[in-house]
Amino acid sequence: MVNRRHFLTISSLVGFLPSLSFGHSRSTIANASSSLKDAETVAGVPPIGPVVISTWKQPKANAAAQAVLDQGGRALDAVEAGVRIPEADPDDMSVGYGGRPDRDGHVTLDACIMDEKGNAGSVTFLEHIMHAISVARAVMEKTPHVMLSGEGAFTFALSQGFKKENLLTKKAEKEWREWLKTAKYKPIANIERHDTIGMLAIDGQGNISGACTTSGLAYKMRGRVGDSPIIGAGLFVDNEIGGACATGLGELVMRTCGSFLVVELMRQGRTPQQACEEAALRIIKKQEFKDIQVGFLAVNKQGEHGAFSIQPGFSYTLSQNKQTQVTDARSYLK
Ligand code: ASP
DSSP states (O other), X not given: OOOHHHXXXXXXXXXXXXXXXXXXXXXXXXXXXXXXXXXXXXXXXXOSSSEEEEESSOHHHHHHHHHHHHTTOOHHHHHHHHHHHHHHOTTOTTSSTTOOOOTTSXXXXXXXXXXXXXXXXXXXXXXXXXXXXXXXXXXXXXXXXXXXXXXXXXXXXXXXXXXXXXXXXHHHHHHHHHHHHHOOOOOSOOOOOOOOEEEEEEOTXXXXXXXXXXXXXXXXXXXXXXSTTSBTTTEEEETTTXXXXXXXXXHHHHHTTHHXXXXXXXXXXXXXXXXXXXXXXXXXXXXXXXXXXXXXXXXXXXXXXXEEESSTTOEEEETTXXXXXXXXXXXXXX
């Protein structure tokens, strides 16, 4: 429970944040951030060089990305190869094949990818294609557009040689049918299970790329699209500055242009950690945060990284093995 003192603490902490964008000194936010750091905020400084970092527990995905970088490959190829691992994994029930369906039993995928030149590609509400991230890349490289959706994205994927597949596994279908028995239909953003993979990589040339792919919120309304395929919300890369990605309740990330905000805050001088904290705190400032989760992950051009979430439970994976639990606003308030 958040008691009054804690509520006041966070209120006073976030109360002055908007003013920062109007010229207040960096030390103001630094103070806010260092308060959070006292609560054991995690920030890492890996050696500059190839870097792979992803949301949640994804050592296999990171290993696939790292293999590309170890051979001197591009960060773009690395993030695509990396996130294809959970997309193909039926046991990963938040991404690609095996993902939890919408309320009507359809698996619908969202994904986007962004390279060091600022090129971007995205698919939303894509059905029947396992590797949404590769379709997003094809949109980026082979069309004049950034985003394709639904039927159009599916038709485009087929034209590019992608195979039509059933993405609803027996396990996911069984869970969904169980859920139907007890679920009350509430057409609102929910906080049911979700664990998007967002991945950021820096290659040997120092170039940054990112990828984000998900089956979105479990049992979402049909047609619902989250933050993950939206450039600036679920993912943003600026090769001069760094990259950021988000996980959690997409509606909140979209409303605040979350990943773009994190990168812009880094441009203004925040560390990746400070930038993630400020972006999350802005969400909390606008609403009651008892039942909402958003996590941000960021890396800057120097290879420093940071992460922060609203609730406990968010973690990220650096390189292949190091899974790090992220400090969250809720724990800070306890
Ligand atoms: N952000 C995703 C969405 O809202 C869900 C997640 O991160 O798990 O679709």
